[in-house]
Amino acid sequence: QKEVEQDPGPLSVPEGAIVSLNCTYSNSAFQYFMWYRQYSRKGPELLMYTYSSGNKEDGRFTAQVDKSSKYISLFIRDSQPSDSATYLCANILTGGGNKLTFGTGTQLKVEL
Amino acid sequence: ETGVTQSPTHLIKTRGQQVTLRCSSQSGHNTVSWYQQALGQGPQFIFQYYREEENGRGNFPPRFSGLQFPNYSSELNVNALELDDSALYLCASSSKAQGAISPLHFGNGTRLTVT
Numbered sequence: 196q197k198e199v200e201q202d203p204g205p206l207s208v209p210e211g212a213i214v215s216l217n218c219t220y221s222n223s224a225f226q227y228f229m230w231y232r233q234y235s236r237k238g239p240e241l242l243m244y245t246y247s248s249g250n251k252e253d254g255r256f257t258a259q260v261d262k263s264s265k266y267i268s269l270f271i272r273d274s275q276p277s278d279s280a281t282y283l284c285a286n287i288l289t290g291g292g293n294k295l296t297f298g299t300g301t302q303l304k305v306e307l
Numbered sequence: 308e309t310g311v312t313q314s315p316t317h318l319i320k321t322r323g324q325q326v327t328l329r330c331s332s333q334s335g336h337n338t339v340s341w342y343q344q345a346l347g348q349g350p351q352f353i354f355q356y357y358r359e360e361e362n363g364r365g366n367f368p369p370r371f372s373g374l375q376f377p378n379y380s381s382e383l384n385v386n387a388l389e390l391d392d393s394a395l396y397l398c399a400s401s402s403k404a405q406g407a408i409s410p411l412h413f414g415n416g417t418r419l420t421v422t
Binding site: 238285 | 348403411
């Protein structure tokens with residue numbers, strides 16, 4: 196079992212839709228949770244970063260962490276074609292320095 | 308603010324050869340990490356450097372080695388290249404502070420193809 200799991204997609208939605216991207220993890224020692232966006236032929240770009248359970252909002256993006264069920268979500272409101280990318284969730288262990296453990300990523304396509 | 312820059316962007320090597328990839332950290336960052344991203348996969352941690360010393364290593368063989376220089380730039384060296392080493396190699400920088408986690412900022416990577 197991989198430590199961090201994501202559905203690879205592709206997930207295709209119409210412009211303006213609310214997108215839900217999900218990630219599960221198996222290691223209870225993960226304490227920091229991040230979402231990265233990766234466009235084709237580019238490096239990952241940090242979107243959201245959170246430590247605690249609950250919601251964190253930044254513009255059209257909301258990250259949700261449920262440590263009790265080891266479940267992480269990223270919601271995108273009013274999705275745009277420019278949101279088409281691969282979304283990677285990444286976790287960090289307590290005391291693990293800055294080593295990120297990534298999921299495989301979910302490919303998202305927002306269509307006009 | 309200058310972001311993380313990597314060179315070269317693309318590279319083709321033959322099995323058994325050696326390769327050196329380079330990375331310049333984002334301004335103000337003192338820690339560099341290297342990740343390998345195979346096609347369709349998430350990045351996998353290779354190692355991290357802080358104050359010119361290796362500060363954590365993932366599940367990669369010793370033929371993967373690195374350096375960090377006083378200006379915080381870094382190199383990744385891979386010896387005896389294998390076909391499975393074909394991947395996107397990503398450098399990420401961050402600012403290490405006592406007791407704190409600093410988000411990583413990635414470069415656009417070097418695409419290595421081993422034939």
